[in-house]
Structures are given as C-alpha cells and as structure tokens.
Amino acid sequence: DTGVSQNPRHKITKRGQNVTFRCDPISEHNRLYWYRQTLGQGPEFLTYFQNEAQLEKSRLLSDRFSAERPKGSFSTLEIQRTEQGDSAMYLCASSLAVTTEQYFGPGTRLTVT
C-alpha cells in the first residue's frame, strides 16, 4: 500500500465544464476527507465520509460541489460548471475512525481557464 492516491494529479479545464477527481484512501481506513487549498493558505475542510456515509457536507463551497463514496472505498469529488475561482489544489485524506491522524494524498491541482 503506497498511501493515499489521487487522480488526476493535474487538470486544466475551461470555465463552465464539469470535472471529477478521484481519491483512493489507505485500504483499511474508513474515514475519508476532502480539503481545498488555495495559494498562500492552509487546506480548508470540505466534506467527510465514514465508510459510504457522507456525514458532513455543510462546508462544501456551493451546490456545484458534490462528493460520493459509493462502496466505502474510493471517493469522487465533482465540480459542475467550473469557475475561475475554483482553481486550487484539492486534497484527499484518510484515517481510521479511532484516531485523529489523517494521511494525505498528493492532491489534484485544478486550473480553470
């Protein structure tokens, strides 16, 4: 197991297009988190899953953002009708439910032109 993986690593898209990112957590981790990081800032929490249940989604930035974790394994984050302000690094992290230590993936860098 090489840790949390994210695909793609980079995505360039035109304004108005939809994009989807994938996160594969560490296999035995039942918690999965999505964060967004903009230039000069620390990561900002977006949403989290415990197994397949999305237990916190109030911090998603708008209704254009949605996330799924259909079988409690990998997760996808979709942004519809992208805007230039969506350009950022999107990070995924996973953890065991019994700990607070989160392991981060390498991130997907989104550029909206």
Next chain:
Amino acid sequence: AQRVTQPEKLLSVFKGAPVELKCNYSYSGSPELFWYVQYSRQRLQLLLRHISRESIKGFTADLNKGETSFHLKKPFAQEEDSAMYYCALSSGSARQLTFGSGTQLTVLP
C-alpha cells in the same frame, strides 16, 4: 468557531540556530493540535501531535492552554528542515482539521 493563526508567513534561520514557529488557536472545547510539514514536491505529512508529547526529528511542541498556543521548537535547525509547516486543530465529530496559513521555514547554510 475554531481558528488557527500562524503569524509568520516566512521564517529564515541559520543552520545550528534555534527555531520557533508560532501557532495560536481559538476553540471553545478541549483542543487536539497537530503540526504538519510539507517538504518540497512532497505531500503533507504529520510531524507531531500534542497528545503524544514526543519529539520528532528534534522538534517539540507544547500545548499552552493559558496562552492558547502550540509553538513548534527545535534547538538546532538543519538545512533539511526547510519546508512549509502547518499548525492544525482537530474538532467536531468529524474530527476535521482546521489549518493555519502556514510558515515557510528556510534554514540557511
């Protein structure tokens, strides 16, 4: 609402000098605090957490509830310590992390 403040965006020290990266927090509950580090071209990784009270790579951090601080310290900085450091607070049933804006540490030869 919880908040984490790292007042220094950039910090430079010479090799062998002591280093202190400042972190202050605001949180109404009992905080759980962490330091994460990101080396150049690498992913964010946990450096240490206040619960374990351990020293990692010579770094220590003490939670001061009176001053609401969790400063990161190392007595003798090394060039390989150059990296971005983030202070973070875990909260809520989700245990999501609230991060500071980070401090870029450069250790000069």
